[in-house]
Amino acid sequence: MPVEDKQKLQRNERVTIRTVATHAGVSVAAVSKVMRNAYGVSEALRAKVTDAIEALGYRPSRAARGLRGRSFTIGVLLIDIRNPFLPEVIAGVNGVLAPSHYQAMIGVSDARVQLETSLIESMIDYKMDGLILVAPRLPSEIIAKFAVQIPIVTVGYHDAGATAFDTVNADDQRGAEIAVEALLACGYRDIEMLSLGEREGHAVSVVRQREIGFRRAMQRGGLGAAPIGKIPIASPRREDAMRKFLARKDRPRAVFCWSDLDAITLLSLAMEMGVRVPEDLAVVGYDNSSTAALGLVNLASIDQSGRELGQIATRALISRIEGRTASEHILQVPSLVSRNSLTRSRSAKGAGG
Amino acid sequence: MPVEDKQKLQRNERVTIRTVATHAGVSVAAVSKVMRNAYGVSEALRAKVTDAIEALGYRPSRAARGLRGRSFTIGVLLIDIRNPFLPEVIAGVNGVLAPSHYQAMIGVSDARVQLETSLIESMIDYKMDGLILVAPRLPSEIIAKFAVQIPIVTVGYHDAGATAFDTVNADDQRGAEIAVEALLACGYRDIEMLSLGEREGHAVSVVRQREIGFRRAMQRGGLGAAPIGKIPIASPRREDAMRKFLARKDRPRAVFCWSDLDAITLLSLAMEMGVRVPEDLAVVGYDNSSTAALGLVNLASIDQSGRELGQIATRALISRIEGRTASEHILQVPSLVSRNSLTRSRSAKGAGG
DNA sequence: GATGAAGTGTAGAACGTTCTCCATATAACG
DNA sequence: CGTTATATGGAGAACGTTCTACACTTCATC
Numbered sequence: 001m002p003v004e005d006k007q008k009l010q011r012n013e014r015v016t017i018r019t020v021a022t023h024a025g026v027s028v029a030a031v032s033k034v035m036r037n038a039y040g041v042s043e044a045l046r047a048k049v050t051d052a053i054e055a056l057g058y059r060p061s062r063a064a065r066g067l068r069g070r071s072f073t074i075g076v077l078l079i080d081i082r083n084p085f086l087p088e089v090i091a092g093v094n095g096v097l098a099p100s101h102y103q104a105m106i107g108v109s110d111a112r113v114q115l116e117t118s119l120i121e122s123m124i125d126y127k128m129d130g131l132i133l134v135a136p137r138l139p140s141e142i143i144a145k146f147a148v149q150i151p152i153v154t155v156g157y158h159d160a161g162a163t164a165f166d167t168v169n170a171d172d173q174r175g176a177e178i179a180v181e182a183l184l185a186c187g188y189r190d191i192e193m194l195s196l197g198e199r200e201g202h203a204v205s206v207v208r209q210r211e212i213g214f215r216r217a218m219q220r221g222g223l224g225a226a227p228i229g230k231i232p233i234a235s236p237r238r239e240d241a242m243r244k245f246l247a248r249k250d251r252p253r254a255v256f257c258w259s260d261l262d263a264i265t266l267l268s269l270a271m272e273m274g275v276r277v278p279e280d281l282a283v284v285g286y287d288n289s290s291t292a293a294l295g296l297v298n299l300a301s302i303d304q305s306g307r308e309l310g311q312i313a314t315r316a317l318i319s320r321i322e323g324r325t326a327s328e329h330i331l332q333v334p335s336l337v338s339r340n341s342l343t344r345s346r347s348a349k350g351a352g353g
Numbered sequence: 354m355p356v357e358d359k360q361k362l363q364r365n366e367r368v369t370i371r372t373v374a375t376h377a378g379v380s381v382a383a384v385s386k387v388m389r390n391a392y393g394v395s396e397a398l399r400a401k402v403t404d405a406i407e408a409l410g411y412r413p414s415r416a417a418r419g420l421r422g423r424s425f426t427i428g429v430l431l432i433d434i435r436n437p438f439l440p441e442v443i444a445g446v447n448g449v450l451a452p453s454h455y456q457a458m459i460g461v462s463d464a465r466v467q468l469e470t471s472l473i474e475s476m477i478d479y480k481m482d483g484l485i486l487v488a489p490r491l492p493s494e495i496i497a498k499f500a501v502q503i504p505i506v507t508v509g510y511h512d513a514g515a516t517a518f519d520t521v522n523a524d525d526q527r528g529a530e531i532a533v534e535a536l537l538a539c540g541y542r543d544i545e546m547l548s549l550g551e552r553e554g555h556a557v558s559v560v561r562q563r564e565i566g567f568r569r570a571m572q573r574g575g576l577g578a579a580p581i582g583k584i585p586i587a588s589p590r591r592e593d594a595m596r597k598f599l600a601r602k603d604r605p606r607a608v609f610c611w612s613d614l615d616a617i618t619l620l621s622l623a624m625e626m627g628v629r630v631p632e633d634l635a636v637v638g639y640d641n642s643s644t645a646a647l648g649l650v651n652l653a654s655i656d657q658s659g660r661e662l663g664q665i666a667t668r669a670l671i672s673r674i675e676g677r678t679a680s681e682h683i684l685q686v687p688s689l690v691s692r693n694s695l696t697r698s699r700s701a702k703g704a705g706g
Numbered sequence: 707g708a709t710g711a712a713g714t715g716t717a718g719a720a721c722g723t724t725c726t727c728c729a730t731a732t733a734a735c736g
Numbered sequence: 737c738g739t740t741a742t743a744t745g746g747a748g749a750a751c752g753t754t755c756t757a758c759a760c761t762t763c764a765t766c
Binding site for chain 1: 715717720722
């Protein structure tokens with residue numbers, strides 16, 4: 001029997017479940033049972049099989065597994081890798097998955113809804129066990145339709161009414177409120193929000209949520225007018241809009257930016273145009289990206305702990321894969337990281353210079 | 354026959370190649386032939402089949418495809434998503450793949466060699482058609498061993514002697530030379546390189562290549578001593594080392610940083626410690642990341658066009674998948690983007706302020 | 707001593723493709 | 737009209753798993 005094995009190996013054929021079975025002197029079904037921790041396996045059998053697996057270096061084919069049952073892979077869909085928030089989410093996902101037998105495969109859909117759909121379909125076609133969609137742009141009905149075929153958890157998609165899938169979010173309304181409250185506490189009253197251009201983001205997007213929070217906090221602070229400026233995403237219109245904002249005679253005293261990406265560029269342009277931060281203009285960003293933490297930049301920002309969101313989403317997905325059907329909607333509370341762009345005195349300590 | 358189809362659809366079963374075959378009134382083999390553009394298909398047959406595919410919205414199962422033949426998926430392995438160089442590479446890969454029938458799946462191995470191996474194995478187990486490894490840490494022999502099982506192209510891995518796989522690189526030696534030449538041209542003679550901590554990176558890594566280029570250019574410039582300082586990767590030892598460097602009495606007049614990541618942190622700490630850039634210390638980084646371009650940062654940097662590398666690697670991989678066996682080793686020439694950190698006068702124009 | 711239950715192992719049909727033969731039809735040629 | 741080539745379509749085995757259904761022990765129970 002070992003002779004047969006050797007011949008197979010010499011032919012450089014793949015080690016399959018069958019190779020393991022013959023090597024261990026048991027049936028294919030038995031090996032499969034051991035692999036899956038299924039019921040009805042004696043200790044003796046398990047030992048024989050695990051020994052054979054060890055000896056042959058057997059790895060089950062994910063393709064074949066997917067065809068019949070589980071593939072033990074979860075798909076993560078990103079819309080854009082450039083956003084500094086995303087690596088954190090991935091780290092969270094990988095962290096939770098590492099000790100399990102699941103593995104993550106990431107798809108990147110560069111800004112096109114078309115590609116987004118086809119990537120989800122691809123992942124379904126791969127028989128992945130579940131999907132984590134990060135800030136998808138698809139309407140809720142479409143996601144719900146996919147969710148019939150495969151367990152789905154979204155991150156950064158505010159649809160607490162969804163019944164077919166789970167949502168995991170930082171409370172973006174609250175985050176915006178915290179930003180406004182911090183600005184108010186520093187004595188600023190003349191506050192404007194810089195948000196994302198009109199066409200981007202539907203009601204469920206994080207951007208719109210932050211706008212809602214901004215308006216509410218302003219209202220509460222007794223500031224009825226809660227002006228929201230829109231910045232286009234694409235260069236150079238983006239920079240043009242910011243320059244125009246900075247040059248305005250009635251430029252507000254403080255600004256809340258929907259994202260660090262924009263806030264940091266704004267700081268940069270402000271420096272170039274001689275607008276002092278925070279003396280002339282206080283700025284609070286969103287995401288607490290690593291760049292914001294740099295001494296050079298020193299941008300106060302709302303931290304939403306992408307890593308934690310990734311962890312929570314992954315745990316939710318696994319529980320859904322393992323049978324849960326009632327949908328869950330989780331909201332984490334973000335926090336402010338104060339730095340020089342908000343008020344010089346305060347964070348001078350924190351920054352160490 | 355349409356009645357049968359309807360029943361199947363009502364049962365909400367998956368549309369398989371068999372569904373398409375019965376709907377079109379042809380055999381399963383015929384549908385497969387059409388899908389694969391195989392020889393021996395009449396126009397009439399092709400039309401019937403494509404109509405049925407259209408009508409039923411058929412998508413072939415990638416899992417099943419992988420089990421038997423091609424999966425039309427290529428795997429991309431990243432060691433760390435935080436590096437600003439990587440999104441560019443991905444964008445390049447996706448750009449080339451978009452018009453084809455291939456799709457990319459990305460795996461992220463967070464810094465552990467163990468995970469790196471197991472992710473490659475997973476991708477093989479998925480029967481992916483080829484792999485792009487970005488800055489892998491594995492030794493060449495191991496990669497070669499994998500390359501027997503699956504076409505592999507590496508990016509950011511200098512092993513021009515490899516025969517089993519292709520390599521695509523920016524010429525990191527040349528990049529370092531360009532940086533040194535620029536510093537020399539500005540009149541600096543007292544130049545040090547800040548490189549990555551000892552244990553990181555084997556001889557084939559981009560870091561070591563940049564060190565070689567640095568030494569050669571210094572030699573050529575008549576500067577025999579080419580000091581190379583090592584900065585640990587992990588905080589806070591990383592920042593400590595930089596502070597120590599900045600505080601040194603014999604601190605050099607100019608520094609070449611192996612990566613923007615370190616260069617930008619260095620700029621930040623320099624500001625905090627009152628070291629003026631470029632008056633007291635000129636800095637050239639590597640990667641030309643988007644942060645380097647910010648007016649606030651204004652870091653001169655070597656641009657290696659990750660996007661282009663991604664495109665080239667993808668084309669190389671596809672040609673290998675389609676049968677090429679002779680290995681290719683491609684070297685792109687990087688370029689310098691001059692900014693304020695190199696010399697104030699020059700890039701003041703470029704920055705627009 | 708028959709009956710049932712519990713525990714352990716196997717046979718073999720799926721899963722949805724690809725791809726190698728093989729069969730048939732038509733055309734070309736002597 | 738027989739022979740051979742060429743074009744077109746189909747049958748059915750494989751790919752490597754999972755999982756249902758069943759067979760065989762062993763042991764307890766009536």
